[in-house]
Amino acid sequence: MTVRVLVVDDSLFYRRRVIDALNAEDGIQVVGEAGNGQAALEKVKELEPDVITMDVNMPVMDGVTAVRRIMAMRPTPVLMFSSLTTQGARETLDALEAGALDFLPKQLEQVYADRREALNQLCKRVLWLSKKGAHWRAPAAAPSPVRPSVHPSETRPRPAVHDRLAHGIKLVLIGTSTGGPAAVQKLLTELPDNYPVPMLIVQHMPGPFTAAFADRMNKLCRCTVKEAAAGDRLAHGMVLIAPGGKQTVLRARGDGIFVEINESDPSDIYKPSVDVTFLSAAEVIGGGVLGVILTGMGADGREGACRLKARHSRIWVQDEASSVIFGMPKAVIDAGHADQVMSIDRIASQLAILA
Secondary structure (H helix, E strand, O other): OOEEEEEEOOOHHHHHHHHHHHHOOOOEEEEEEEOOHHHHHHHHHHHOOOEEEEEOOOOOOOHHHHHHHHHHHOOOOEEEEEOOOHHHHHHHHHHHHHOOOEEEEOOHHHOOOOHHHHHHHHHHHHHHHHOOHHHOOOOOOOOOOOOOOOOHHHHOOOOOHHHHHHHOOOEEEEEEOOOHHHHHHHHHOOOOOOOOOOEEEEEOOOHHHHHHHHHHHHHHOOOEEEEOOOOOEOOOOEEEEOOOOEEEEEEEEOOEEEEEEEEOOOOOOOOOOHHHHHHHHHHHOHHHEEEEEOOOOOOOOHHHHHHHHHOOOEEEEEOOOOOOOOHHHHHHHHOOOOOEEEOHHHHHHHHHHOO
């Protein structure tokens, strides 16, 4: 089956570059192009593409507004292109909240080792997103970025601290990629402000994006969320997000466990890598970790989950139905490392129970 793609960008040069790359891939056909969001809406109605690539900044109608309108009119998997800037990160996160499923930097060579790998990644993303097909539905509207005064979890009776810690969990580790921002938001907005277990999240994102993502989650959630920095100590009530473009590991020192941030190797595929962080947690904490693998393309997290399981930690994975891309969870399941396979709603409710 050929994947039919609509390419939307106000730059004719960039459109041609994307169109040529996609048309050169077996199984992909570009069926149309548009120079702004308004024109894209008309093309979506006319062509009914399987996947849309969308620029963020365009005249007449910007990409975020276009995504929102497309989701209301004819939900279609959208891959955003954005600049590697703080402003570009915020705009891309807006697009993901509006319903876009994934993003790539416009200057692909800034992230991938060479032009061939960059274009290969573009085609792989389009093919993966097309698999959502008729099974995909537009996400519900995101809540406004204001901390709620009363959290739903606080309306139920809550066990004493010593009972809560009897779960034996010293750290919740979460690894995710494509579709991760929406999934992580679902999990974090369920947590109270005094969550008794430290949490560290590894989300595949480039450098400028993780700080913006952490800031957005901090505004939405009752718990404190921040981008991890060297020397941060794991503490209850604190959610750390691994910085993009680097590798985050854990080190035991004195009476605590601390974050260490390392420069990534040029050969590293993922920066940050779920495996790198999970492997370090297995060495430092051993059996006291709850590892959670959410939606994402590829197999990052499989080896880390294997090591954690060998140390008697527990592994949860997101199910196929609620995943944008089932690659990462499936890799862990196929390797026999998953203790539980659950929907994102179920994972959120089970994590909240720890409180």
